[in-house]
Amino acid sequence: xxxxxxxxxxxxxxxxxxxxxxxxxxxEVPVKERLTETQIENISNCIEDICMDANRSLGVEEIQxxxxxxxxxxxxxxxARKYITYRYNRALVRKSNSTDKQILSLLECNNEEVKQExxxxxxxxxxxxxxxxxxxxxxxxxxRFLLPREIVRAHEQGIIHFHDSDYFAQHMHxxxxxNLEDMLQNGTVISETMIERPKSFSTACNIATQSIAxxxxxxxGGQSISLTHLAPFVDISRQKYxxxxxxxxxxxxxxxTPEQVDRVAELxxxxxxxxxxxxxxxxxxxxxxxNGQAPFVSIFMYLNExxxxxxxxxxxxxxxxxxxxRIQGVKNEKGVYITxxxxxxxxxxxxxxxxxxxxxxxLTELAAKCTAKRxxxxxxxxxxxxxxxxxxxxxxxxxxxxxxxxHDEEKQPKFYGRFNQGVVTINLVDVACSSEGNEERxxxxxxxxxxxxxxxxxxxxxxxxxxxxxxxxILWQYGALARLxxxxxxxxxxYNGYSTISLGYAGLCECTRYMTGKSHTEPExxxxxxxxxxxxxxxxxxxxxxxNIDFSLYGTPLExxxxxxxxCLQNRFGMIEGVTDKNYITNSYHIHVTEEINAFDxxxxxxxxxxxxxxxxxxxxxxxxxxxxxxxxxxxxxxxYDNIMYAELNTKSDYCQVCGYSGQIQIISDEHGKLIWKCxxxxxxxxxxxxxxxxxxxxxxxxxxxxxxxQEIKERVLHL
Numbered sequence: 184x185x186x187x188x189x190x191x192x193x194x195x196x197x198x199x200x201x202x203x204x205x206x207x208x209x210x211e212v213p214v215k216e217r218l219t220e221t222q223i224e225n226i227s228n229c230i231e232d233i234c235m236d237a238n239r240s241l242g243v244e245e246i247q248x249x250x251x252x253x254x255x256x257x258x259x260x261x262x263a264r265k266y267i268t269y270r271y272n273r274a275l276v277r278k279s280n281s282t283d284k285q286i287l288s289l290l291e292c293n294n295e296e297v298k299q300e301x302x303x304x305x306x307x308x309x310x311x312x313x314x315x316x317x318x319x320x321x322x323x324x325x326x327r328f329l330l331p332r333e334i335v336r337a338h339e340q341g342i343i344h345f346h347d348s349d350y351f352a353q354h355m356h357x358x359x360x361x362n363l364e365d366m367l368q369n370g371t372v373i374s375e376t377m378i379e380r381p382k383s384f385s386t387a388c389n390i391a392t393q394s395i396a397x398x399x400x401x402x403x404g405g406q407s408i409s410l411t412h413l414a415p416f417v418d419i420s421r422q423k424y425x426x427x428x429x430x431x432x433x434x435x436x437x438x439x440t441p442e443q444v445d446r447v448a449e450l451x452x453x454x455x456x457x458x459x460x461x462x463x464x465x466x467x468x469x470x471x472x473x474n475g476q477a478p479f480v481s482i483f484m485y486l487n488e489x490x491x492x493x494x495x496x497x498x499x500x501x502x503x504x505x506x507x508x509r510i511q512g513v514k515n516e517k518g519v520y521i522t523x524x525x526x527x528x529x530x531x532x533x534x535x536x537x538x539x540x541x542x543x544x545x546l547t548e549l550a551a552k553c554t555a556k557r558x559x560x561x562x563x564x565x566x567x568x569x570x571x572x573x574x575x576x577x578x579x580x581x582x583x584x585x586x587x588x589x590h591d592e593e594k595q596p597k598f599y600g601r602f603n604q605g606v607v608t609i610n611l612v613d614v615a616c617s618s619e620g621n622e623e624r625x626x627x628x629x630x631x632x633x634x635x636x637x638x639x640x641x642x643x644x645x646x647x648x649x650x651x652x653x654x655x656x657i658l659w660q661y662g663a664l665a666r667l668x669x670x671x672x673x674x675x676x677x678y679n680g681y682s683t684i685s686l687g688y689a690g691l692c693e694c695t696r697y698m699t700g701k702s703h704t705e706p707e708x709x710x711x712x713x714x715x716x717x718x719x720x721x722x723x724x725x726x727x728x729x730x731n732i733d734f735s736l737y738g739t740p741l742e743x744x745x746x747x748x749x750x751c752l753q754n755r756f757g758m759i760e761g762v763t764d765k766n767y768i769t770n771s772y773h774i775h776v777t778e779e780i781n782a783f784d785x786x787x788x789x790x791x792x793x794x795x796x797x798x799x800x801x802x803x804x805x806x807x808x809x810x811x812x813x814x815x816x817x818x819x820x821x822x823x824y825d826n827i828m829y830a831e832l833n834t835k836s837d838y839c840q841v842c843g844y845s846g847q848i849q850i851i852s853d854e855h856g857k858l859i860w861k862c863x864x865x866x867x868x869x870x871x872x873x874x875x876x877x878x879x880x881x882x883x884x885x886x887x888x889x890x891x892x893x894q895e896i897k898e899r900v901l902h903l
Contacts, residue, residue, distance in 0.1 A: 185240040185855055196234060201227045201250060208254075208265040216261040218254070226253040237753070238856065239766045239890060245754055318349030325351045329646070334639045341751025342632065344608040344744050345639055346687070350403040354650040356682070358404030358580035362600035363412040365662040366394055372661040373397055383423065384452075387416040388459035392466040398663050399478035401655035404603065405581015405882070407529070409483040410501050412599075413459075417497035420455050424448035453500070460504040467526045468513060477525050479882060483578035485531040486543055487565065499543055502530075506549040509557055515838065515874055519845075522836040522876040524883045528553075528560035529578050532824040551816040554832050555809035558876065558883055561801070561831040564824045571794055571828055579829070582740055582881025584799040587733045589680045600664050601682055604732075605643035607636050608687030608739045610748050611694035611715065612768055616756040618698070625698060626718070633686075633722045637734075640684050644732060648674055680733045685798045686723055687739035689748060690768040691715060692775045697762045704774055704788055716772065716795035723798075735798025738771030740881045745770070746891025765898075766891040771800065776895055782806065782902040783822055790827040801881055802830045804902040808846075809834060815903065831878065833899075838874040841867040848875050850897040858893045 184196040202223060209217050218226075230249045234241050247270055254263040325348045326335050338345045347357070367387055370379045373394065381387040391408060398406050425448045432439040468477055484502045489495040509528065512520035530550045536543040550560055565576045573588045577598040580586065584603050591597045609632055618625035652659035652667040659667045665676060676682055695703035695712045703712035716736070723734040741748070745767040752763040769775050772792035774785055782804035789802040809816050809832070816832065823830045835847040842865035849863050860875060861868045876883050877896055888896065 184234060185857065186234070186246060187240050187242045193240060196231070198227050198231050201230055201246070204269075205250065205254065205262070205266065208262050208269060209259075211265045212261040216259065218257060218259050218262055222257055222259075226250070226257065229253055239750070239753075240857075242750070245750075248754070321349045321352040330642055331638065334635065334642065337635055337639075340755070341610055341748045342613050343610065343636055343639060344687070344689075344739075344748070346606045346608065346744075347403050351643075351646060354647060354654055356402050356404070356647060357603040357605045357685075358584050359398070359402065359406050359602035359658075359664060360578060360580050360586065360599045361394070361398060361406050361408045361663050363391060363394070363408045364599065365666075366390070367412060367416070369662060371657065371663075373657060381416055382419060383455065384413065384416040384420045385455050385459040385462065387413050388462045389466075392463055392470065394657065394663065395467060395478045395480050396470045397657045399480070401658050402602075404584070405479040405481060405527075407481040407483055407578045407580055409485065409488060409578065409599070410505070411483070411485065411488040411498055414489055414494055414498040414501060417452060417456065417500065418493060421448060421452045424451040427451075456500055456504050457508075460501065460508055463526070464505075464508055464523070465513065468523050479527075479581055480525055481527040481529050481578065481581055483529045483531075484560065485529075485533075485563075485565075485576065485578075486535055486546075487531070487533050487576070499546060502546055503549060506546065506553050506560075509559065510549070510553045512557060515840070517840050519838055519840075519843075521838050521874045522557045522883065522885075524876065524885045527582065527882060529563055530560035531563045531565050531576060532820060533565040533576075537821060537824050547820065548813070548817070551813050551820060552810075555813060555816050555834060556836065558832070558834050558836060558878060561829070562820055562823045563829050564827060566824055567790075567826070567828040571797070579799065579801075583801040583829070584683075584685065584737060585735075585797065586683055587680055587735055587797065589733075600662075602664055602676075604647055604677065604682055604684040605640070606685040606687045606737060606739065607639040607643070608689055608741075608744070609633065609636050609719075610690060610752075610768075611688055612690035612697065612748070612752055612762065613755070615694040615697040616752065616759070616762070620698060622698065629715070629718065633719070636686055637722070637726050640686065640726075640734065641730070644677060644684055644730075647677055648672075650674075678731050683733045683735045683798060685735055685737035686719060687737045688719060688771060689739050689741055689744070691772045691792075692769040693762045697759065702775065702778060703772075704778065704780065712772070713791065713795065716792060720795055720797075736796050737798035738792075738796045738800040740801075740879075741768070741770050742879055742884075742892060743889050745895065746889045749891050765894065767895040772796065773802070776805075776899040779900055780902060782819060785902050786819075786822060786827045786830055793828050800829065802827060803833050803878065804830070805833045805899050806903040807834070807901055809903075819903075833878050836876045839865060839867050840872040840874070841865050841869075848873055850893060858890055858897065860887070 185193045186196050187193055205223050205226060209223065230246065230253060233249060251263060251267060254266060329351060334345060337343045367390060368380060370377065371394065372378065378390055381390055391413065395406065395408065425444055428444050428447045467480055470478060482505065486495055486498060489498045505528065513523045515521045535541050536547045538544065553560060568576045575588055575596055580603055586598055586601050589597055589601065614629050614632055615625060617628050650673050652671050652673060653669055658664045659673055660669065667673065691712055692703055695708050699708040699711055701708040703709055719736050723736050726734040748768050749766050756763055758764045772789060774780060774789065785804055786802055793800040793802065804819065819832065837848040838845050839848065839862040842862060844862050844864035848860050850858055851861050853859050859868050860870060860873065862873060867873060870887055875887065876885050879888060879892055
């Protein structure tokens with residue numbers, strides 16, 4: 184049995200330390216007020232039993248809380264006072280150097296919580312450690328100087344989550360839609376070097392990947408680019424090749440026709456598209472940003488974004504090559520093709536590709552094969568999105584964050600070059616448990632917590648106010664987001680709907696179960712869940728009117744926070760069956776991962792919640808290996824088109840480097856009750872010798888997860 188130290192590292196549970204601490208306090212009070220040795224032993228054994236039953240590693244603070252409670256239960260109040268005083272004095276000493284210890288534990292790679300905080304960061308790599316060290320300093324500054332005490336307290340108690348506090352000390356925003364069209368067509372500057380309009384498709388791809396890396400280092404969230412912005416450069420290469428081929432025929436003295444020139448030139452165009460796409464795929468994976476990870480980037484694939492004709496056909500050529508290369512995968516260190524985490528692919532389902540007689544149906548078939556093998560692309564329904572977004576279809580920023588509709592000075596819709604200011608998430612399960620099941624009290628607590636969320640979000644907004652464009656020239660001066668002057672602040676981009684700021688929410692499923700006694704999928708409970716969503720939307724609308732900022736409701740993609748929230752809930756309210764008895768809580772509005780429901784019903788049910796989550800939402804269905812059942816994948820894609828705006832299929836794509844097994848690596852409990860990954864073929868449990876890919880929060884993760892998220896992955900049921 185393990186416990187988690189304050190530094191975040193794990194150690195074996197030692198009941199003798201509890202006995203020693205109680206005994207020390209016991210000896211400091213008069214004999215007649217002391218506990219007996221038997222009582223001390225009973226307290227220690229009771230705490231050990233509680234820790235065993237918790238099915239997770241308790242933190243030192245949690246165990247000390249239990250010690251206090253047990254001493255008080257024995258009515259040994261003098262002993263309890265001495266114990267509490269000792270604990271308080273030790274806390275004062277620790278407070279002076281807690282950040283130092285946290286950083287040292289990072290350098291020694293024994294901080295279990297931080298090691299598995301991000302499933303796409305390798306915590307042993309120097310650049311990641313450097314980012315984590317900077318993050319610890321930033322979090323310390325944020326806690327002590329930058330945030331009001333009540334927000335810090337609520338964050339620490341798991342009442343809310345103030346996302347990305349490790350970047351808050353800097354003037355950085357969350358995620359964005361890159362205006363790649365502006366950067367390519369009008370030129371840009373990267374690292375003080377002028378980059379002019381590219382004269383070929385491959386050069387455009389190279390500029391795109393370099394821009395992606397620079398942008399990722401200037402913000403902390405995901406970014407998205409559109410293939411449509413690369414498509415014009417295909418014909419530039421085509422015209423160049425036509426001239427080259429014609430000259431080659433002439434110099435060789437070979438007679439030719441225009442059709443022959445076109446055929447040879449087109450072969451060279453296809454080869455350049457292949458090289459350009461390969462450049463994007465491999466550079467995105469191998470580039471490392473300043474925070475020690477590959478850029479969190481999504482690629483938008485939308486045929487109707489290009490006008491009908493040559494430009495759309497060239498876009499289709501690029502999309503086809505992207506899908507073919509992703510189906511192949513990338514080679515791991517053993518030379519075996521595996522599933523990469525990035526870039527994420529977003530494929531739009533539309534009338535010209537959704538049916539067998541559609542012009543681009545062949546692309547949809549390729550997309551289905553790619554999903555079956557590599558978990559991407561994810562699917563956006565043009566039909567449903569236009570219904571929900573005032574007739575427009577556009578990409579999310581990264582994994583799920585959607586902008587609101589915005590029109591520029593010329594009344595034209597604008598999406599690229601816009602961004603999200605940040606996120607604060609409300610723990611809905613805590614609201615429910617705090618109300619003790621009283622609905623009137625629930626709504627009052629919710630309103631109070633929402634006021635706290637607004638205050639926290641305004642801290643994010645105010646942190647960005649006054650930011651000079653010089654802090655990130657590629658973003659604010661050279662086209663990725665804007666063309667501001669040097670020294671000009673970004674303030675005008677923070678208001679009037681140009682950017683958004685997000686109220687996140689988590690645990691709607693458990694919240695509804697606590698308040699109604701039923702799953703939110705049951706007809707009697709669904710209205711309550713929808714009412715919560717509506718209240719959250721109403722709050723965002725009210726704040727928008729008050730502040731002239733686009734507040735938007737966002738289905739939070741919990742990763743490490745799911746474990747944090749679960750631990751806080753158990754600490755505050757104990758184990759409540761179906762509510763707090765897991766080491767995770769459910770993302771956003773999702774149906775609980777253990778609930779049996781078929782894929783089509785799940786998508787249909789969750790669609791009504793996506794409608795009420797305009798700032799960001801994604802639904803998924805868990806499926807088995809579908810490589811031999813592409814027809815079923817296609818049927819799901821057609822269903823997505825007709826019923827839900829944004830969805831994905833979760834498959835399994837693992838590889839054991841020890842025995843060569845390709846399939847699903849299993850999750851089991853070791854002798855200490857800790858969840859570990861194990862090859863079902865050879866028994867290998869060394870995470871450094873296996874490649875595991877799972878979708879956890881919109882993105883695919885490949886660096887493993889904390890115990891809470893690992894339990895959630897283990898307990899997922901299939902929907903097909």
